[in-house]
Amino acid sequence: MSSTTSTSFIKSQAYGKARVRVVRVVRQPDGWQELVDYSVRVLLSGDQFESSYTAGDNKLVVATDSQKNIVYYLAKVLKPEQVMVPERFAAEIADFMVKKYDHVTAAHVHITTRPWERQKFAGRDHPHSFVREGKETRWTNVVATKTNPPAATSVKFEIVSGLEDLQILKTTNSSFVDFYRDEFATLPDMADRIVSTNVETKWRYIFSSKGAVEKANFNGVYDGVKRNTLDTFVNDPRAWVHASVQTTLYIMADRILKEFPEIDDVYYALPNNHVFPVDLSPFGLKNLQGDATVYNPIRDPSGYITGTISRKSSAPKL
Numbered sequence: 001m002s003s004t005t006s007t008s009f010i011k012s013q014a015y016g017k018a019r020v021r022v023v024r025v026v027r028q029p030d031g032w033q034e035l036v037d038y039s040v041r042v043l044l045s046g047d048q049f050e051s052s053y054t055a056g057d058n059k060l061v062v063a064t065d066s067q068k069n070i071v072y073y074l075a076k077v078l079k080p081e082q083v084m085v086p087e088r089f090a091a092e093i094a095d096f097m098v099k100k101y102d103h104v105t106a107a108h109v110h111i112t113t114r115p116w117e118r119q120k121f122a123g124r125d126h127p128h129s130f131v132r133e134g135k136e137t138r139w140t141n142v143v144a145t146k147t148n149p150p151a152a153t154s155v156k157f158e159i160v161s162g163l164e165d166l167q168i169l170k171t172t173n174s175s176f177v178d179f180y181r182d183e184f185a186t187l188p189d190m191a192d193r194i195v196s197t198n199v200e201t202k203w204r205y206i207f208s209s210k211g212a213v214e215k216a217n218f219n220g221v222y223d224g225v226k227r228n229t230l231d232t233f234v235n236d237p238r239a240w241v242h243a244s245v246q247t248t249l250y251i252m253a254d255r256i257l258k259e260f261p262e263i264d265d266v267y268y269a270l271p272n273n274h275v276f277p278v279d280l281s282p283f284g285l286k287n288l289q290g291d292a293t294v295y296n297p298i299r300d301p302s303g304y305i306t307g308t309i310s311r312k313s314s315a316p317k318l
């Protein structure tokens with residue numbers, strides 16, 4: 001039911017706390033320590049919050065401050081394996097919210113994590129010191145929804161995980177030829193070129209219960225998505241033969257869907273960060289096509305190639 005005034009009604013609403021910064025450390029008795037560094041956003045939704053928007057009624061409003069406190073409380077009381085994987089922690093927070101509050105019908109938890117790499121000295125992993133490399137950002141978004149509200153006996157979880165800003169470049173084995181030619185086509189065929197992108201990708205799972213979430217190998221899928229992305233870009237000959245960012249995108253996603261049956265679909269956005277050879281012919285120097293060694297990386301504009309690739313039959317429900 002939607003609250004109405006004479007002209008308006010609430011189409012959707014969700015509220016909560018964003019950018020809750022949490023670092024959780026796990027300390028082993030032998031001195032080995034692990035750490036995760038998260039930024040968490042929690043949003044709650046349910047029809048009974050409508051009067052807080054339309055009638056100034058706060059009676060059922062769980063303060064965003066309380067939501068922030070719950071994030072820290074759970075970071076402390078949960079077991080390491082429930083916190084140290086972002087999807088698991090997000091699912092725990094979302095599950096807690098829908099079970100604790102009858103009037104919450106769905107909880108949306110988004111976690112962004114920037115990985116700290118363990119430092120190495122003389123080839124040995126240091127037990128408790130870390131360095132932040134210029135790595136990609138990992139994130140997840142978990143929506144826990146009661147299937148029979150207000151009872152929390154049955155809760156389904158839709159999890160979309162992703163990575164962004166994985167910057168990659170190769171100096172050969174990419175081409176772009178035989179494209180549509182008309183009066184606007186000024187780009188020459190490029191039989192060999194530098195190709196450079198900042199990979200953004202996300203993939204989707206659906207779980208019918210929290211037990212299924214607990215069995216999933218989120219870190220394994222994350223590592224596999226990254227491995228297939230890099231390996232396709234560098235090593236998959238199909239990405240050189242058909243040689244466009246579009247083809248590379250499709251092969252990346254297709255490989256991921258083949259390897260991970262638990263994923264329903266994969267989205268990529270691959271900016272084509274152009275790095276063009278400089279025309280040095282005014283100076284009597286050959287620097288185009290096969291002679292190119294000096295390039296101008298163009299900041300703006302970039303190409304921007306996107307696609308969502310889905311499996312023909314949907315993934316087995318978990």
Ligand SMILES: O=c1[nH]c(=O)c2[nH]c(=O)[nH]c2[nH]1
Pocket residue numbers: 176187243244245246272303
């Ligand atoms: O891989 C590419 N795909 C395109 O669609 C395109 N368009 C363009 O100018 N360069 C490229 N490269």
